[in-house]
Amino acid sequence: MTGPVLRPLLFLDxxxxxxxxxxGAHELPGGYPAYGTGDGANPLLARLDPALGPRLLALPCELVWATxxxxxxxxxVAPRIGLPDLPVVSWPDPSEGDGPGRTHWKTPALAAYAAGRPFAWVDDEITAADRTWVRAHHPAPALLHRVDPRFGLVPADFTTLAAWLRRPTRPQEVTT
Structure with a gap:
């Protein structure tokens, strides 16, 4: 007898x-788009594109905050882009990772949270060291997808995520 099939996790920074x-705004065509907050909140929240939420919800995965x-x-963040409340990863002491050639301090915590489930992780600080660590310590497939922080998630990122999330899983697969 088999249990329910769990969808892959998608960890969101x-x-x-x-x-x-x-x-800088001068480096992007037209500068950063501003979607407005109008409530005295963190001014960076004006950069949240409300179209991201529906695109994320359309992916075949379970969304989890990894931030x-x-x-x-x-x-x-969630209300501004149309997401429901999501589970949140609890972090260890960040001094235990990072540095040249070291894994990001989030990496072991994400693998532990996944508990053997396939997962994708979108972050702007993913390195080869993180991929190597996940390959050695996580038994299920994982996609560690680095996002360019100058632009955030763009259509090409969603294409990559959707393709990876929809394909059959293979053990010990860690891709970029």
């Missing part, structure tokens, strides 16, 4: 993938 930054915004992502 906020700063970089959902809120673009890292380039230092923690539960604030449900309060400030």
């Amino acid at each position: 906020v700063d970089g993938p959902l809120i673009p930054f890292g380039a 230092t915004w923690m539960a604030d992502a449900n309060a400030w």
